[in-house]
Amino acid sequence: MNIQYKNLSDKIITTQQAELEGLHNKEYLENGKVKIIEKKLFSKVQWVTYYKDSWETNEEIFNKYKNILTITAIFIKTRDYQTRPPYTIETEETFWRDGDTFIDQLITTKKLIDPSQRIGSWEGFNRELETTDPEYRGVQKIFYFGSKDDDYLYEIPHLSTSYPGYGSSFEVARFDPGISDDDQDIELFDRNETIANLSNYSQEIIEWFLNDEFLPPSSF
DSSP states (O other): OEEEEEOTTSOEEOHHHHHHHSEEEEEEEETTEEEEEEEEETTEEEEEEEEOOTTOOHHHHHHHHTTOTTOOEEEEEEEEOSSSTTOEEEEEEEEEEETTEEEEEEEEEEEEEOTTOSEEEEEEEETTSOTTSTTSEEEEEEEEOSOOOSSOGGGSOEEEEEEOSTTOOOEEEEEOTTSOGGGOOOEEEOHHHHHHHTTTSOHHHHHHHHSOOSSOOSOO
16 A cells, blocks of 8 residues: 555645644555555654544454553544545544453444535434434534645635524534634524525525535536
8 A cells, every 4th residue: 555644734744744844644545545544653653544444343443552552542434436426525533442352432423525526414323312312313514615625624705504403403613714713703594595605506505505415516
């Protein structure tokens, strides 16, 4: 596998820069796609993101890392290219270290990756709860206005919708460009104001953005 290093702004850096950065990512690429991400603090691996293939098991992955005692968590992901092309769906499950093994935290997260980088969608499930519980499932969507900035995603003005769970109230927030998410004075919109901001887009997309469905229309 090929190896590359990235800083916290997701920019490729050299091995020497990674050593100076302190906290950085070491990525292992297989056939041009990221297979493993090691989050490192200088030389010590803190946690691992592992893209699992269909023939691999969680136990095999745990065995690869159980003797690296600095690792506190493993995030196991899968990629789905078939359900709603051209989008990719990444599913993630979290496992925390417990002695010489890793314990399922019963949280499943799905992330929609748009190759055009115009929209984002996340769906989370708390598997500790009953499926009828209002907090069992949550959905969040982001619609970006403008092009992606290589350094900071928050440089893109965007709308964000959120459904904390089934039956929960719908919320929309507008994030201003040039301000980090931590420093935002978030402006909340109602449905009519949201529709006005999306007036250049199809009714199908507007309806998706305003509902609690995870998957968008096939194209827009």
